[in-house]
Amino acid sequence: MVEAFAVASGKGGTGKTTSTLALGMALAADYDVTVIDADTGMANLLFHAGLDDVEITLHDLLLTDCDLPASAAVYDRFGMSVVPCGTSLADFEAADPTVLRDVVADLAADTDVLLLDSPAALGSKSAVLPIVLADRIVIILQPTVPSLSDGLKVQEYARAYGTVTGGVIFNRVRQDEDVATIAEQATRYFDGRTLATVPESDAVRMARRVGKPLLAHAPETTAASAFRSAAATLDIHDGDAIGVADRFRNAVVPERL
């Protein structure tokens, strides 16, 4: 059984990486979860997961002369399998993006839920690829016009490539924002459920600073509870692991920016 999700927003700063790891940890209570930093040009998941000092990352697997198995960049952290990506521009330049599909295919074949932390952009083939390949997307929104507008664009791109919206999460909601009305209005335009409304929280910043996912650093916070609720609402579908792996393996080759 495997289902691949792209956690996307189309706009930076909405908390995609925080959300990806939070959903991953919550889902890991019931499923084998693999989280992959698919933002190979602007990786930051490694900082959120305390993996910034590891030797092997996704970038290494993408080198043409690499003979390492995909498992070499998989780290068991916080009950999940985490695949960080490095931040070196030189490594990004040296990486062969054509290898990415094989790496992800290998990883997809041996997990229940695959979460792809996706680039905050729609401007390149490689940025859109996680949305193209995923079964569903989870859109991370903030209750602002730019965020909602970009979220709608992501949904339309996903629809265009046959990927449906699994739900939306309103993240980083301030205390003085009454997001209930906005969420109700937004359901007219976004498919899937509003999975959660997650309040802005200092705990999120602290978690990032100490290199832990929110659910590991501050599991009792309202924000953590909201992400657990979102994961419970997500309703994972049974999938064909081989089919998903084949999809990645046979996908059109992504190119650099």
Added chain:
Amino acid sequence: MVFYEQIPTGDLCRSRTDADIAETLISALNRSLTGYVVFEPQQSILAGEDDRAVITFEQGVPMAAYHTDNDVVGSEAIDALSDSGTPHVDVHTLPAAALMSIHRDVTDTFAVAPTAPARHLTNDATLVERTRNVAPQTRVDGTDTQTAVEAFLADTDRIESIKQEARAEAAARAAEWGFTDQLGPPETTENENIDDEDRTLEDSAQQKGDNVYESESDVNARHNRTSSDDSKQNQSNSPGE
């Protein structure tokens, strides 16, 4: 980084260690700062690293941001700065014309909402409100007020226009990126929502089975197959089954 390249060195008018970010933003507002502020986290200095963030201002209002940590810009730069502890701060003034390329030419790339630094780097609601009041109306309308968001979501014509534009963009780029065969049939524009989820998933699986999983050579090969062959492939590849 293009951000730095487009900002000439300004006149240093204030330098402070262990700076309070709220005080820095208030000071910029009070003196109608046009220029930029460099934030260098203390922990970065102590570690011998060179992490720093830059926020540019026009008439005291934040305009654009950049952080050397992963070369992030805009709101992500603000986020990165929020993670980095107490900074050393250098305040520089510049003529507005010197910041023109950042503030006008590449606004979409580097821009931050006027109130974003105050909202995300301080707990000062008064500062947020003051900044919003001082910012040009064109920069706060439709960005960060609840009324504006609700008005946006009530404007079905505007939203439909955004969606149509995105669909057209996705189709155009599909051709550019070689995703043409991944494109599904024209979408309905109405919300299919939760009740339709199962059907939508089924449709999606059908589309993906039909198109998404193939290499370019596979795509060419598929063009020579019959529709019944396609149907078999759909069944074998459907992730929803």
